[in-house]
Amino acid sequence: MPYVGVGAQKASTSLTGTPMVKAYIAIAASLVVVICITAIGVHHSERKFNKYNKVSIDDIHQSDARTIQDNIKSENIKKYLRIFTKDPHIAGTDANKKVAYAIASAWSEAGLEDVHTLPYEVLLSYPDFENPNSVVIKKSSGDEVFRSKGVSPVIIPDEQSGKYAGHQWLAYAGNGSASAEVVYVNRGNANDFKNLKLMGVEVKGKIALMRYGHGFRGDKVYKAQQAGAIGAILFSDTSDVAQDGVESEHVYPKTIWMPNEAVQRGSLMHGDGDPLSPHYPSKKELFKGRTIDEAKEESVLPSIPVLPVSYTTALQILKRMSGRPAPSDWQGLVGGNLTYKLGPGFLNGEKLTINVHSELKTKRIRNVIGYIRGSEEPDRYIMLGNHFDAWVYGSIDPNSGTAVLAEVARAMMQTINETSWRPARTIVFNAWDAEEFGLIGSTEFVEEFVDVLQKRAVVYINMDCIQGNASLHVDTVPILEHIAIEAAKHVPNPSKRERDRGRKTVYDTWMKVFPDKKAGVPKVRVPGGGSDHAPFLNFAGVPVINFNYKNYSTFDTYPLYHTMYETPFTNIHLMDTEDLGVHRAIGQYWAELAKTFADEVILPMNTTHLATIMIRSYLPQLKASISGINVSRTDFEDIRTQYALLSKSAQDLLTMSKKFQETMQFTQHSFSQNPYDPKHVNAVNERLISTERCFINPRGVSKHNPSARHVLFSVSDSDSYSNSLMAGIQNAIDGYESSPSKKNLQEIINQISIVQYSVICVVNTLRDVI
Template sequence: MPSTRVLLIVAAFASSAVLFAAQPADTSHSVLGYKNFAHQQQLDEQFMAVPSPSLARQELKTLTAVPHVAGTPEDYQTALYVAKKFREDGLETQIVPYMAWLNTPREIKVQAYGKSGKLLMTGPTPEHVKGDPYENDPRILPAFNGSSPSGDVTADVVYANYGRLQDFNKLRDMGISVKGKIVIVRYGANFRGVKAYIAQQRGAAGVIIYSDPYDDGYFRGDPYPHGPYRPETGVQRGSIEYLFKYSGDELTPGIASKPGLPAKDRLKPADAPALPKIPTTPLSWHDAAPILKALAGPSVPHAWQGALPFAYHIGGQGHVKVHMLLKMDYKYTKLWDVIGKIPGTEYPNDWVVAGNHRDAWTFGAVDPNSGTAAVLEAAHGFGVLLKNGWKPKRTIYICSWDGEEEGLIGSTEWAEDHATQLAHAVAYFNTDVGVSGKDFNASAVPSLKNFIRSITREVPSPKGGTVYQQWKKSQDDAEARARMTNNGFNNTTYTATHQPVRIGDLGSGSDYTPFIQHLGVPSTDVSSDGPYGVYHSAFDDYAWFVMNADPTFVYEQEMARVFGLEVLHMADASVLPYDYVTYGKELQEYLTAAEAKAKKNGITGLDFAAAIADAKQFTTAAQAVLERQQSESGNLSTFNAQLRQVEEDFLNPAGLPGRPWFKHTVYAPGVYTGYAAVVIPGVNEALDAKNAAQAKAQLADLVTAIQHGTATLQAAAK
């Protein structure tokens, strides 16, 4: 239970909800999509007065009362809860089932032996800290990696740093083979599935992924329960599905995995490209330390040293053997998406889709239910507007996805199920890890980056001013610290820049993936970030959240407002507020950087000059379109359809080499990054592989996409 003082603070902030909403927004900027923004601003102010810190607190506590792994009865109860809340707010609501090929652990055992046969460790050790009120819930599953096969392996151990491609290549260059070995790698730097994928490619027998305190433990600050970082026994669970191949149910790529789908339409597990082939399991640093400490052989490169109190070695010379026993139960499991709808009045087929997943590896206070609470508060705001007579121009779908943790399953299956209709969807707005701290952050396609900047100029920040102003200050401060670190601390004064806030590109790892990268729906992802060391552990619970992330729930309120205004503006704008000028400029930057990479890698015969000229022509056409967007002239229905078509023009029906499910020529998760975006991926990954023929073919596909987009813009400008 929180202290009396904390409860008083919460009550004070809850009573100030309307005060925050009443602060004047920054309207000095023009708002694309509106000739006269005054009416929309009044609607926005009504909406922003609704999201409540106290209600968000209640919702988060309810959602995180018990562990709710996808497909469990507890998960279904959260679906019923969200559906009830949606219906109370006037949304037409359905619970939509899909099926997924999922594993749960029956037995997991890891034992390490020294060269003499002495037992060094046996695990995994149960997660424990002093005083956490949730950690002993018997419904917490043992820590495991989703999509790992079963295995019974005993082998020498090799340490491979973060398990990046360059790390495995470094081992190769050192003359160290991982074939037939168990590879131990630390979390961070890339997606955990990529670690397993490269190890599988190199012939490893199994993988252990551990959390090094250098990355999210005591090296960063106080561990929980004294601070936000990962404690000694904390374990990061997570899927290792090869999401860079495709997301969703692993046995039905490109097909909605509905209940009753015939077996002939499903792949056999052995034939599924996204299913890993070697056993993989996570460990805490408490359990990994005895293994790492006993490794002998060459010392690691300096950058490979973690924060455990001994020198790290590569191993692989028989000094440590690990017996890894994983027994997994696989079966088709029912999942439950909750879909709330608000019908549009003028453009009912032009959908605005917004979502957040609901399932969690344990309690999921930050990931994902801090996002769910914000979504519920946004839906509550929509409900109040509906009661006051508001009806959106475009149809709104508010979605609570299931099975995201196992491979973005609920969102992918729904998107594949509605692929035809989503060709008309004007946006997908995502939040996932909604609130882990006080620092707002966002990623988006270029056409929606200024859209997010505009939204955040209107939303008040609990820190004072607007979200945009605090976001900008945070970035400027970080740049100033970086300059001082690089130049040495001195008396130089650094001032804020006049550049707009930087917004990231969309990679993968959350539910926007099927919308933008498979179907070409313009997408964004928003969050409020902070130190979050208990990611995917038993300690991602309500107690950690109120201690570390958002004790007064005012950042939940902020996220509800940002998320909700994204939906409101896209649903009601007269002209779709896409900014293709920014898109064109970023295309030029991507191509210029790729040209430099080609030269560095000694690849010739690629006509980047012509491609850059095409990107400039795209930008010129976009500038003409922007002028028409600002004047709102002509047939707006046709004009909006043309604006929407441009993002779809960037799709290549053949998809990317070796992974045809990913069809976007400008953005995709990297094969060897998994989470992080690779821009113009077909070109850049071919250049990285020094495959000149493939780079040439992929550049041609990209140029074709840019030319199609340019033609659409030119038609729209008339």
């Protein structure tokens, strides 16, 4: 059955404004001054209570929000989707440049202001498209018994006939060949390599064969290289991507399951941003702080050849493997009843070689930026973003999101042009380049504008791609959890099947599919890595919401992830079959969030929830971690003392947050009585915006990832897709356990103190006086 769930070059345009604005221009200068002064806060105050027409501001807010939602049309999303996915468009290519300008054109036509591109010069990686990569197996006599094609076949010619579209490769893989015995390493995570060693199987000097899933591919290769592997092969197991069988009737294009000879492409870079310019933007005129050789020496880039292969090629390897059977939880379904073996090598003395043709090139990438200027607080930014580069056509990742974002922009501008609504704060639209290579476009942007963002950005709301059709799925920071949940209650359910079951909103299905039963709300996770929200949160301390639609599957993502079969056929006929209703709902949720942050008088941020989560969840997790450290009683008391001080600061934060809530309520009431004096509102919002910034440690929390600076939420060192809670402390614990010393012990205490300092910073930020 189908795999489904429930159901700075400018292309600017000028916006002249509303008729009311044009009328103001005609009024005498002195009157303009009076009007401008008294107009401050009117838009906000209308949403509290309008004394003339007795209309509640909540009614006005919801009326405007519904108008925007109604203006988001599936047919427009479909049109944008076809435009953006016409050709394969890898970052740094002319085809991707065309997509950037197609986005700029769509935004400009919609009416966004100051639409322009921001260029960066970055190190990218490409294969030799004329010479496909290959896996070769030869007999001991030298006769060749198997050679992989290295190219996936075209299945839907109208959408997949681009030259070189089928080429199978991984970005930043080392160039060259490797001939050696093969060792099977399951998922290639740290425990897998540790267990393999305990089982007496050596990886050094071998080619590591690893399954995709449960971790970032670049981290798998990083660990394999650390273990001494001279090459690596990654494959998608049929237990993950073809669960109904590999016969034609069970796979694409009949269903969403991965077909024979498909492969997952992707990047192998261990870290984010341009690998040659850590900490600083990769501008043409700026010095590069790292060389290619240094990037390889520091394992930012792999030095060994690496290939992705189909499950049909993986079968050719697995069925020949010698050695003891792999543990039961390492077994997959390639070959049906085939028993996976660990190796090393093949039963009959055959030899394996991988051939990788890879080249590093400095290329220009370009982000696209556009604005809807705020009517009252133009220097407060509500930032919406999605990347647009793809490994091939990218109709799911990322251009399902790119098409939706373009329609959100168009629908908002339509609402502005047809009603009296305009956002109070500025909404900034962002299309990022080279995300697939390692969040490069967004990271370089954040590095260039970090000071501006920390002063102006209220929130960054990211939607990478639509991964399924079952339910909304959200990652966000604690201060924004409530608003992420509340917004879903205002978005109609796109699934007729769900509506017929009484679940009328996106929230209702979310609560059913991904519940947090203990909290009585939908499950919301802390953001990890893997998409463009990461540098905003982890480097700049801008609070983020990262969301998508997912299926019930426990596998990392959808089966056709990063294959050449992500074309509009997949979106329209396999994944979102109710007239792209999920795409439309995603746009409506995005718009609902953006409008809320743009128009709420007091920013919807809840520091009390942050304090509560710290006390009830984060600190108990930390306590469990430090309790497992093998140290003397005296040393443990030193650690526990610092932990107790951190706990006391968290309690202080809870007390101060509750007091600050009273300040917020008083300010809200005062503003409703006197909307012409917004100074107190601005002061309250300034404190709210500053709270997340308190958790940024300029010295960073990770040795290999310069973008990781958030002391509460940073990307995991062991899996770049996941988050690491209090990463500095965990890294210090790991450092002590691998090399016990007084210095490393003191570093654990120091890192606990750094988190405590950040908590104290929030307390002081919320306090009325120093």
